[in-house]
Amino acid sequence: MISTKGRYSIRILLDLAENQTSGYVPLKEVASRQEISLKYVERILPVLKEAGLIDSVHGKGGGYKLRKSPEECSLWEILRLTEGDLAPVACLKEGADPCNKAAECRTLSVWQGYYDMTIDYFSKISIADLMKNKPSSDYII
Amino acid sequence: MISTKGRYSIRILLDLAENQTSGYVPLKEVASRQEISLKYVERILPVLKEAGLIDSVHGKGGGYKLRKSPEECSLWEILRLTEGDLAPVACLKEGADPCNKAAECRTLSVWQGYYDMTIDYFSKISIADLMKNKPSSDYII
DNA sequence: AAACAACCTATTAACAAAGTAGTTTAGTAG
DNA sequence: CTACTAAACTACTTTGTTAATAGGTTGTTT
Numbered sequence: 001m002i003s004t005k006g007r008y009s010i011r012i013l014l015d016l017a018e019n020q021t022s023g024y025v026p027l028k029e030v031a032s033r034q035e036i037s038l039k040y041v042e043r044i045l046p047v048l049k050e051a052g053l054i055d056s057v058h059g060k061g062g063g064y065k066l067r068k069s070p071e072e073c074s075l076w077e078i079l080r081l082t083e084g085d086l087a088p089v090a091c092l093k094e095g096a097d098p099c100n101k102a103a104e105c106r107t108l109s110v111w112q113g114y115y116d117m118t119i120d121y122f123s124k125i126s127i128a129d130l131m132k133n134k135p136s137s138d139y140i141i
Numbered sequence: 142m143i144s145t146k147g148r149y150s151i152r153i154l155l156d157l158a159e160n161q162t163s164g165y166v167p168l169k170e171v172a173s174r175q176e177i178s179l180k181y182v183e184r185i186l187p188v189l190k191e192a193g194l195i196d197s198v199h200g201k202g203g204g205y206k207l208r209k210s211p212e213e214c215s216l217w218e219i220l221r222l223t224e225g226d227l228a229p230v231a232c233l234k235e236g237a238d239p240c241n242k243a244a245e246c247r248t249l250s251v252w253q254g255y256y257d258m259t260i261d262y263f264s265k266i267s268i269a270d271l272m273k274n275k276p277s278s279d280y281i282i
Numbered sequence: 283a284a285a286c287a288a289c290c291t292a293t294t295a296a297c298a299a300a301g302t303a304g305t306t307t308a309g310t311a312g
Numbered sequence: 313c314t315a316c317t318a319a320a321c322t323a324c325t326t327t328g329t330t331a332a333t334a335g336g337t338t339g340t341t342t
Contacts, residue, residue: 002229002252003299010248026318040301042319059309060317075251088143106274107151110216111143114262121255133247145331167287181332183288200340201286 005044006083008036010075010130012045013053017070017127024056024063044082051081070131076122086118087111147224149177150185151216151271154194158211158268165197165204188222211272217263227263229255 015030027045031038045064048054055067066073079086084093089111091099102108156171168186172179186205189195196208207214220227225234230252232240243249 001231004301005299007230007248014247024318028318037301039303042321043301046320056319057309058307058317058319059311060315061310062308062318064319089148090142106155106271107148109274110266110271114259117258117262118255121258125251130247130251133250144329165287169287178332180334183290184332187289197288198340199286199288199338200342201284202341203287203339205288 002079002086003083006079008034008041009044009048009078009082010127011036012041013048013066013073013078013127014130016054016064016066017073017131020065023061024065026063030064047081048078051077053077053081070128071126073127074123075125075127076119079122086115086122088114088118143220143227144224146185147220149175149182150189150219150223151268152177153182153185154189154207154214154219154268155271157195157205157207158214158272161206164202165206167204171205185223189219192218192222194218194222207268211269212267214268215264216266216268217260220263227256227259228252229259 011034012030015034016025019025019029019033027041028038031041034041045054045056049056049064052067053073054064056062056064087093090096091102091108092111092115099105099108152175153171156175157166160166160170160174168182169179171177172182175182186195186197190197190205193208194214195205197203197205228234231237232243232249233252233256240246240249
């Protein structure tokens with residue numbers, strides 16, 4: 001399961017992308033548009049800033065803005081930062097001590113295959129792709 | 142993350158498949174071969190029995206055995222039973238109340254695509270496939 | 283009847299997710 | 313220079329899940 005941390009991060013970056021101005025967008029606006037607690041948003045963002053996905057400015061007129069273009073920002077990059085990694089089993093996690101049964105493990109290749117597929121899937125989707133996902137009028141009742 | 146419940150279940154069924162006899166295999170042997178606590182194995186199996194994957198017999202000479210052939214037993218079937226479902230987000234879980242933002246949600250299709258891919262991946266792998274995954278001699282040092 | 287193995291119920295410790303609260307620091311506008 | 317604003321930091325709480333463990337009961341076979 002993808003936790004709120006990862007899902008919210010995607011929505012927040014998407015919000016920043018869709019509401020870009022020449023300046024900075026304060027979190028207050030993002031939180032209110034996305035209906036996420038401001039305090040929780042504040043908790044989530046620092047890691048995205050550290051990684052260079054966003055820039056921030058303190059004080060009046062300050063806020064956040066995207067540092068990269070929406071095209072360059074893949075969901076895999078966001079999820080890896082916020083969810084740690086998406087390894088389906090402990091022995092494939094980054095920095096895990098190597099399993100001494102790996103050589104005889106019948107299921108390792110299954111998990112590895114799934115993990116590779118997961119990385120590939122999310123790597124190929126960018127924030128820009130999500131922007132194209134405008135709601136279809138088919139859905140309007 | 143796939144929890145121990147799902148991973149152990151796969152290993153247990155694989156163990157039953159590889160150690161089939163004309164009769165029944167007691168859990169004591171499975172647990173000891175797989176190095177899983179007997180008590181924990183006992184907790185996990187009932188759901189697999191209910192679903193008709195395995196048969197059991199009480200008492201002396203009793204134990205478990207596969208009901209289906211290893212070819213008919215897909216990992217998806219096992220994981221769905223033991224992990225609930227593998228929906229990456231709450232709104233795709235079985236029996237979830239429909240999200241009222243679904244029509245305007247920019248990310249739903251991403252999660253749905255990932256979920257479809259997940260089901261497809263695990264559906265195409267059977268216990269019989271895992272039996273073929275014999276450890277390669279390349280790994281022996 | 284004795285041995286054996288599945289079955290059932292309750293309890294526990296450990297951990298992570300999700301969010302809240304309050305304070306501090308930094309930058310801008312007047 | 314001062315007031316305002318918004319990010320940044322720290323600590324806490326609540327809730328739920330995972331991964332077991334413990335002990336007793338029921339049902340079969342020899």
